[in-house]
Amino acid sequence: MDHVSTIEATKAIVTMDVAHTGIIWGWMITLNMWAKSIGTGVILVGAFLLYRHKHEDMPSLRWLMPLISFIALNVFLFFTLIDLHQPFRMIHIFTHPHWTSSITVGAWLASIFLVLVSIMMFTSFFTHFSEFRKNCAVAKAVRSKDGLYEKVFPFTVFLAFPVTMYTAIIMSQSAARELWVPGAELIQMLLAAFMVGSASFILIGGKWAEAVKKDLAMILAISVLFSFIMYMGEYFFSYKAAEVEATLAYIHSGGPYFLDFWTGMLLGYIIPFIIATTMNDNRTMMKFAAVTTFIGLYFAKSTWLEIPQLLPLS
Amino acid sequence: MKLGFLVDLNLCMGCKGCEIACKVENEVPLSSWRLRVKYIDIGSFPDTSRSFTPLRCNHCENAPCERICPVSALHYLDNGIVNIDSERCIGCAGCMMACPYGAIYMDPESNTADKCTYCAHRIEGGLMPSCVVACPTEANIFGDVEDETSQISRYIMEHQGNVQVRKPEKHTNPLHYYVGGGNNTLNPLAHERIEGYGLFNNITTLDHPGNPNRSILDRFLEPIFGHPNDNLDNKSLLDMNSKGDK
Structure with missing residues (x-):
């Protein structure tokens, strides 16, 4: 028991504590948020592009936008479902909704959003590929409803805002984790959507007009810059509650979260900002920036999600 | 009626009788607990003392777990108890993220969230919670905090100025009080957890919530x-x- 004498007990020491440990919300929830940002981001950025530019400048946008959103939203819902310990009971959210819960409100909004995106995807897909299943009765019926796209689109754009931001309210309702400040998280969620929304179009919009590409570079640069500033503000200047400081100490003190956080900052924010502001006419470099944005955002989200869960609560 | 708990830490001797009684009464699986007694050592040898803090669900009047539960599996009973319906729980773990006291666990057998219910099933039958019955020093005091004549109300009045709740800054309004508590016993960030110096170093906990053998x-x-x-x-x-x- 030699080691006992070496304790400098200037602080109280816990000698027995069997608190429930482990990360409760881990990589599946990170992927959930990451995919949701893509699903809503392409709609938000797409709406901006459709408002600013002619359809001919970005010919594939009309059908690719809902398609990417549809795929991303299904990834988001898939990880939401498999993260539940009782996935079949997901239906309870619809049969026994508890409206004070942002999980409930978010699930309903996301479901409605997915329905609208699905309508847009099917109508635009069958219209764009007019030869595909030309004689199929279902395809014909969907093509005849092409006008729905324009009717549904404004509602979809409107819904994209709360759908992308409601996770911030879930984090705010997680009263045990003070690092997640709702005001900051709401904006971070929105900026994340603009980041990956613009990155998605940079990857697929190779033949789009130069003016569109410039706009995409601008959206990417501004969103990563603002998001980066917010992270840095919280990282360096969080002289707030003891819990927030203790949480940030996990990153400051080095270790895996230090590496993850700065990998995220470098790939998701610093590199895309430099490229989008200085080399935005270089297609290859812009695609590289788009890819690093996707990777960096995952690391940033993952770190920010997990570190508050390392704090002892009792 | 608002049922509440009070623990007089001056009386608690850390025997863990309440912990065992709770485990047995509620068939709490291994790796999980509804009530546990935390040990803290204070001071340098030979000037040392050990304090014991029983920790359980605080049955908050403004419970974050109840608010975040998407399906009302966590709900208030008329007597103020925050109860849980495991048949309705979807296992999203939102309540575990919301509880500032870390009092909720994912039951590895039912795969639903669970926690202390103040032994609601016993109270319905006119019995006291099992931890109260087991306590040899009567450090656990349970009763109606709205009834001025109840033992818990009288105890709170007699110890005015020395009655505390955990994390009052969270505005959860816990119905669980401590007498004789201090920063070290009630604030989880006030003390250190030094690796290798634990009393029972080989205690293992699951590295993730729920059953580790369930894919x-x-x-x-x-x-x-x-x-x-x-x-x-x-x-x-x-x-x-x-x-x-x-």
Whole structure:
């Protein structure tokens, strides 16, 4: 028991504590948020592009936008479902909704959003590929409803805002984790959507007009810059509650979260900002920036999600 | 009626009788607890003391777990107890993220969230919670805090100025009080957890919530086909965990 004498007990020491440990919300929830940002981001950025530019400048946008959103939203819902310990009971959210819960409100909004995106995807897909299943009765019926796209689109754009931001309210309702400040998280969620929304179009919009590409570079640069500033503000200047400081100490003190956080900052924010502001006419470099944005955002989200869960609560 | 708990830490001797009684009464699985007694050592040798803090659900009047639960599995009873309906719980773990006291766990057998209910089933039958019955020093005091004549109300009045709740800054309004508590016993950030100096260093906890032997696929197949480990008991679960540790 030699080691006992070496304790400098200037602080109280816990000698027995069997608190429930482990990360409760881990990589599946990170992927959930990451995919949701893509699903809503392409709609938000797409709406901006459709408002600013002619359809001919970005010919594939009309059908690719809902398609990417549809795929991303299904990834988001898939990880939401498999993260539940009782996935079949997901239906309870619809049969026994508890409206004070942002999980409930978010699930309903996301479901409605997915329905609208699905309508847009099917109508635009069958219209764009007019030869595909030309004689199929279902395809014909969907093509005849092409006008729905324009009717549904404004509602979809409107819904994209709360759908992308409601996770911030879930984090705010997680009263045990003070690092997640709702005001900051709401904006971070929105900026994340603009980041990956613009990155998605940079990857697929190779033949789009130069003016569109410039706009995409601008959206990417501004969103990563603002998001980066917010992270840095919280990282360096969080002289707030003891819990927030203790949480940030996990990153400051080095270790895996230090590496993850700065990998995220470098790939998701610093590199895309430099490229989008200085080399935005270089297609290859812009695609590289788009890819690093996707990777960096995952690391940033993952770190920010997990570190508050390392704090002892009792 | 608002049922509340008070623990007089001056009386608690850390025997863990309440912990065991709770485990037995509620069949709480290994690796989980509804009530535990935390040990803290204070001071330098030979000037040392050890304090004991029983920790359980605080049955907050403004419960974050109740607010975040998407399906009302966590709900208030008329007597103020924050109860849980495991048949309705979807296992999203939102309540575990919301509880500032870390009092909720994912039951590895039912795969739903669970916590202390102040032994609601016993109270319904006119009995006291099992931890109250087991306490040899009567450090656990339970009763109606709205009734001025109840023992808990009188105890609170007699110890005015020395009655505390955990994390009052969270505005959860806990119905669980401590007499004789201090920063070290009630504030989780006020003390250190030094690796290697624990009293029982070999205590193992799950590295994730729920059953470590239940895969994601099991979450879907189990309700239909059952789980091959359905017959696990505490001993076999412990054996499997210790094999994993090696």
